[in-house]
Amino acid sequence: MTMDANELPIRHLATLDADAKAAMVLAAEQAVAYRAGLQDGPAAPQARPAQMGGRFDGDLAAKGEAAHDVVAGMVDMAGAGLHHHASPRFFGYVVGGSMPVGVAADFLVAAWGQNAASSWETPSTALMEQAVCRWCLDLLGLPAESGLGIVTGATVANTQGIIAARDALLARQGWDIGEAGLFGAPQIPVIIGQDAHSAPMAGVRYAGLGLGNATRLATDDQGRIRLDALQNALTACENPPLVILQAGQINTGAFDPFAQAIPMIHAAGGWVHVDGAFGLWAHAVPALRDRLAGVDAADSWAVDLHKWLNAPYDAGLCIVRDRSALVSAMTARGAYLPALGETWEPSESTLELSRRARGVPSYAILRHLGADGVREMIARHCDLALYLAAQLTAEPGIFVLNDVVLNQVAIACETDEVTKEVLRRVQERGRVYPSHGEWRGRQIIRASIINYATDRAAIDELVLEIVTAHQAVMGG
Ligand SMILES: *Cc1c(COP(=O)(O)O)cnc(C)c1O
DSSP: OOTTTTOOOOOSSSSOHHHHHHHHHHHHHOOOOOOOOTSSSOOOOOOOOGGGGTTTTTOOSSSSOOHHHHHHHHHHHHGOOOOOTTTTESSSOOOOOOOOHHHHHHHHHHHHTTOOOOTTTTTHHHHHHHHHHHHHHHTTOOOTTTTEEESHHHHHHHHEEEEEEHHHHHHHHTTHHHOOOOOOOOOEEEEEEEOHHHHHHHHHHTTTGGGOEEEEEETTTTBBBOOHHHHHHHTTSSOOOOEEOOOOTTTTTTOOOOOOHHHHHHTTTTTEEEEOOGGGGGGGGGGGGGGGGTGGGGEEEESSSSTTOOOOOOOEEEEEEEEEHHHHHHHOOOOSSSSSSSSOOHHHHHSSSOOOTHHHHHHHHHHHHHHHHHHHHHHHHHHHHHHHHHHHHHHHTEEEEOOSSEEEEEEESSSSSHHHEEEEEEEHOOEEEEEEEETTTTEEEEEOOTTTTHHHHHHHHHHHHHHHHHHHHTTT
């Protein structure tokens, strides 16, 4: 049946009619207003799902609305349910602050509408992304010849690194996984610390290696793997293993002992993958580099751009020393794609083919900050973490459980009940927003100092909120 030309109205014949233009301008204006409001506004959302009042529950209407009205309505309806992750007083999880220059660049990414898979098709965005890769390798102190995939974040970066490791370890044993698959393949022992993040463990599952088969290494009081446990695990391996190390434990900020561990793993023929979602950025600050000593000898690394670089979501890097290991794991070669040459091809380094030019906002942020600005930001956050710890431990009944070596501070009160009640009150007031965690069997209030705009005044407010809530809970 052919459609009657009158049945469906074709509303927009112009590439940019007045309504579309008004919608784009309104979105930009509203974005600016939102960001301006973060300076003094709350850090917590006004509404949780139960308070959203079904405002997004309606059926899809038969008739469309004007573009401008859609945007205006979204701004109106979304406000209460926005969590202000970009606030300088948001200290939850480990999340960046979507720096405005990166957000502005993200507008352009969306407007340019580049399908960023091929450097030949979309040279401007591909070259900007290549600059991001080059600059980040330099800032992170990782080998310049590495292959990089610009991915959605550290979960995918870890997964891709683990897949590249899996394929390379099997290839060294004469097994072509691309042809033969995983069934019947030689075993790959997986070794990972007891205090690893859940993301690389998910990567182990996604790569078909089976988390149940992994050896979990004992860790010390800061969550670092123990070298004696590593040696025992390596000795027990019948085949070359995949060992996953960590730069930046989520509760303590601690770093695994790379300088000792990596040579041991390589002596056993193993592949070292490092989850450094935020911790790898410590290399940008000379005074913090000792924490990462030896990490550049690993085989692959995962790092986020949307955490410490403060890029808008979603952006991270999968970095593999042997570029061909990454490319052969990720390529989905088709006749219309450029041949594998010396140039970096976006689609050869990630799981996706079509994708947005998600590295471009980081290009803008890196140009805006410069290397000095990146260094200053990371150094400031680590200084502020020490300042926070000193302020809090001066208060009777409040304790910092970790050695503050980076930007993470694990805070506890007299008992788990008091800690939880203090956090509940602090979050409910919403001026600052740390989040909960658990460390060595204790409930903690976890503060991550990572937002580009966080300054000493923001930390003073965090201290005041926690101390005041603690005194109220203790009846003081
Ligand atoms: C945040 C984080 C991840 C996961 O990163 P996403 O960007 O959320 O996918 C992995 N490892 C560590 C150590 C992290 O802090």
